[in-house]
Amino acid sequence: xxxxxxxTRDGQLAQAVAxxxxxxxxxxxxxxxxxAWPKLTALLNRLGTLPGTVARRSPPRTAATAAAGAAGEVRxxxxxxxxxxxxxxxxxxxxxxxxxxPLVVMLHGGKQNATDFATGTxxxxxxxxHTFLVAYPEQSTTANSGGYWNWxxxxxxxxxxxxxxxxxxxxxxxxxxxxxxxxxxxxxGLSAGGxxxxxxxxxxxxxxxxxxxHSGISYRAASDVASAFSAMKTGGASASGGNLxxxxxxxxxxxxxxPVNARNLIVSRLSAAAAALRPHTTTQAGQDSSRPYTRTHYxxxxxxxxxxxxxxxxxxxxxxxxxxxxxxxxxxGPNASAEMARFFLQHPKPDAPVARWQR
Numbered sequence: 001x002x003x004x005x006x007x008t009r010d011g012q013l014a015q016a017v018a019x020x021x022x023x024x025x026x027x028x029x030x031x032x033x034x035x036a037w038p039k040l041t042a043l044l045n046r047l048g049t050l051p052g053t054v055a056r057r058s059p060p061r062t063a064a065t066a067a068a069g070a071a072g073e074v075r076x077x078x079x080x081x082x083x084x085x086x087x088x089x090x091x092x093x094x095x096x097x098x099x100x101x102p103l104v105v106m107l108h109g110g111k112q113n114a115t116d117f118a119t120g121t122x123x124x125x126x127x128x129x130h131t132f133l134v135a136y137p138e139q140s141t142t143a144n145s146g147g148y149w150n151w152x153x154x155x156x157x158x159x160x161x162x163x164x165x166x167x168x169x170x171x172x173x174x175x176x177x178x179x180x181x182x183x184x185x186x187x188x189g190l191s192a193g194g195x196x197x198x199x200x201x202x203x204x205x206x207x208x209x210x211x212x213x214h215s216g217i218s219y220r221a222a223s224d225v226a227s228a229f230s231a232m233k234t235g236g237a238s239a240s241g242g243n244l245x246x247x248x249x250x251x252x253x254x255x256x257x258x259p260v261n262a263r264n265l266i267v268s269r270l271s272a273a274a275a276a277l278r279p280h281t282t283t284q285a286g287q288d289s290s291r292p293y294t295r296t297h298y299x300x301x302x303x304x305x306x307x308x309x310x311x312x313x314x315x316x317x318x319x320x321x322x323x324x325x326x327x328x329x330x331x332x333g334p335n336a337s338a339e340m341a342r343f344f345l346q347h348p349k350p351d352a353p354v355a356r357w358q359r
Contacts, residue, residue: 070124072096079137079173083165088137089114090174091124095131100181102132104344105171105208107189107196109215110148112327114138117190120326121319126341133178137170139163151195152228157220159203163196168204186344188212190319190328191257195221198265202242210245210347212340215257215317218264235260241268245347247308249336251315262309266298269307275300277307290333291315308343310334 072093079086093101104127108117114136118124127134139147149156149163156162171187174180187208189197194216201211202219221236222228230236235258246269250262270277277298286292291312298307312320312334320336322329 070128072124072128074118074124077173079166079170081166081169083162083169084140084143086137086140086166086170087114088135088170089118090136091118091127091134092178093124093128093131093133095128096133096178098179100179102130102184102186102345103135103171103174103180104132104341105135105137105167105185105187105200107137107149107167107187107193107200108139108147109189109191109193109328110146112147112190112193116326117193118326120322120329121190121337122321122323123337123341126337130341130345132184132341132345133174133180135170135174137167148192149189149196151192151199151217152222152224152231154223156196157199157203164199164203167196167200168207171207181348183349184209184345186210186212186340186347188214188340188344189216190214191216191317198241201244201246202240205242205244208244209349210247210344212247212249212336212343213265214249214319214336214340215251215254216248216265217257217261218268221261221264231261232257234258235264238264238268240272241265243269243272243306245306245343247310247340247343249310249312249320249334249339251312251317251320251330253314254317256317259311262311266296266307266309270298273300273306284334286332289331291320291330293334305343305346310336310339 070091072091075090075092077088077090079088104123106117106121106123108114118136123134139149141147144150156164158164171185175182185208187197187200188211194213197211198213198216198219201208217231217236218238219241220239221231227236246265248262248265250259252259277300279296279298281294281296283294284292291314293313294311296309297305299305315330318328318330320330321333321338322331324331
């Protein structure tokens, strides 16, 4: 353990994993098995460096308390398909009358669940204000003992199989059961959930209209556990993330997922653009309860914003503007949920009318 800690502190994460595997008498044959291997998982949790790990700050609310936080209804549902079964929560705002509304799919980080993530992000409050549905898929501890989405495993990096198929299936299930505007379906996530949101944007661009990645990692930046650790620190070598409009949040003092990953997400998006994009940068000092931040948005030749980056100065690995009753949140702004909701509703699929934004 001492040697693994030393290797981890020195940034030699792949070597640390290999050392732990040797010390435990060998290792499992693939990345999914590695994260499900109880002894190795426990040791890595003690190191505090599992992909997507964030330091727990406060306990989550109960489902009943979370449901009471907004005037709408929280439903606890299950989706089953050939790729697997996952539970999910669905928030239905009180203003929903059966007419088509937007849908936001939210993917939690490691060691979280759907209720905790809904509580911490306060996205239901924004859904109530602007009348959109919110779905919170929940990772199974059978699929990953730590509750992490398997964003780094090649078996879960393509359409039509694995967790991308299940998440897309949940999205389509909500569309089937409720009136959803197909031009206004969005996906976002935190940490491991942010990395999986990037996977979904790359593999199901026909389904989603825009994507939000908070403290996450770009598509195909890793292909196993060892490269996942490396990508968390160095950004890895990511593939093109597709051409969906993208909003990114990241703290410049994030020691779990290095800020270079935010840059890589933006670079990946810019590489998919048909024409050169122009950056426009604003640096804002902290006001009231907000941390200072640098916001950069990238516009195409028509002036349309296709990517937006928020680098929060002094920010750690947590959801900004979140509710401290949820885990892994920073109550200081900027308000990531409000800005993601604003960005999403301003980016329907091409040829769809843009909804008027009201703060």
